[in-house]
Amino acid sequence: MRSLRKPVNPSMLDKASLKLLAEALERLDSGFAELPEFTGHVPAESRIAGVLGGVADRLKDNYPYFHPLYAGQMLKPPHPVARLAYGLAQWINPNNHALDGGRATSAMEKEAVAGIAAMFGWREHLGHLCGGGTMANLEALWVAGQLAPGKRILASSQAHYTHGRISGVLQLPFAGVDCDARGRMDVAKLREVVARGGVGAVVVTMGTTATGAVDPLAEILELREKHGFRVHADAAYGGYFGLAGNLAAETRREIDLLGQVDSVVIDPHKHGLQPYGCGCVLFRDPSVGRLYKHDSPYTYFSSQELHLGEISL
Numbered sequence: 574m575r576s577l578r579k580p581v582n583p584s585m586l587d588k589a590s591l592k593l594l595a596e597a598l599e600r601l602d603s604g605f606a607e608l609p610e611f612t613g614h615v616p617a618e619s620r621i622a623g624v625l626g627g628v629a630d631r632l633k634d635n636y637p638y639f640h641p642l643y644a645g646q647m648l649k650p651p652h653p654v655a656r657l658a659y660g661l662a663q664w665i666n667p668n669n670h671a672l673d674g675g676r677a678t679s680a681m682e683k684e685a686v687a688g689i690a691a692m693f694g695w696r697e698h699l700g701h702l703c704g705g706g707t708m709a710n711l712e713a714l715w716v717a718g719q720l721a722p723g724k725r726i727l728a729s730s731q732a733h734y735t736h737g738r739i740s741g742v743l744q745l746p747f748a749g750v751d752c753d754a755r756g757r758m759d760v761a762k763l764r765e766v767v768a769r770g771g772v773g774a775v776v777v778t779m780g781t782t783a784t785g786a787v788d789p790l791a792e793i794l795e796l797r798e799k800h801g802f803r804v805h806a807d808a809a810y811g812g813y814f815g816l817a818g819n820l821a822a823e824t825r826r827e828i829d830l831l832g833q834v835d836s837v838v839i840d841p842h843k844h845g846l847q848p849y850g851c852g853c854v855l856f857r858d859p860s861v862g863r864l865y866k867h868d869s870p871y872t873y874f875s876s877q878e879l880h881l882g883e884i885s886l
């Protein structure tokens with residue numbers, strides 16, 4: 574097979590921006606200058622270099638997701654600013670579970686989530702970042718199950734395979750709905766299934782993993798009016814389609830309806846150009862926060878508002 578490699582460009586990867594990280598690190602460091610001195614215990618540079626060099630060598634075996642000619646998977650490296658900011662935060666390694674675990678980063682997470690919610694026109698919302706789409710969908714379906722215990726979850730046959738599995742974990746009955754020839758949920762089939770009753774939530778996939786197909790949200794929302802089930806949008810992959818200026822009119826219409834669903838999952842680590850793992854779950858009705866209430870003795874409840882550890886699984 575002809576090799577596409579032409580070893581003429583010694584610098585495929587951006588390294589110039591590393592100096593910006595060093596500068597930002599100096600700036601971060603200055604914020605802690607008043608602390609008592611201590612002797613650092615960073616392992617010898619030679620040992621770190623040995624491990625790092627070994628990792629770099631092994632990483633060469635990964636596919637070059639960064640290359641514009643690579644189109645094999647949805648993976649791509651994060652935006653440089655996301656990569657550097659993520660790196661910067663590693664010097665602290667905050668945990669936003671409780672405010673004491675990440676004061677500044679909790680505020681940043683809330684800002685980021687509010688920015689994502691604004692993409693759907695939501696000023697009021699409840700939501701947070703998490704490890705990825707599967708965890709985010711687990712949480713959305715957990716809420717659906719809490720609100721309609723024992724009722725069925727439906728998703729199309731092209732929905733991400735984890736919806737069936739998640740329903741199993743949550744011990745909620747699950748059924749697949751056939752798709753049309755374009756890989757979108759077949760609304761006629763859905764109508765038949767919901768007419769039998771007992772449906773708690775319909776998962777609408779806004780951008781299927783296999784083909785990027787967008788389910789017919791408008792018609793599914795009409796069915797919700799009649800049958801009262803929850804609509805959960807799995808927009809893990811396609812949620813950012815809305816920012817594109819060149820969507821087909823039909824897709825634009827469906828994507829623009831996302832603000833009307835009950836919950837939405839969108840993955841910043843996919844088209845949001847963030848590092849893995851970063852998913853986001855959002856609820857239109859913030860009062861679902863009541864379902865999360867807990868009073869664990871190892872969580873610090875130091876604010877009046879629900880903090881991020883009180884609104885996540």
Ligand SMILES: Cc1ncc(COP(=O)(O)O)c(C=O)c1O
Pocket residue numbers: 704705706707708710733735778780781782807808809810811840852
């Ligand atoms: C539509 C959809 N939902 C859920 C997921 C699961 O996301 P994650 O791999 O971040 O858990 C994916 C992943 O490709 C997806 O495409």
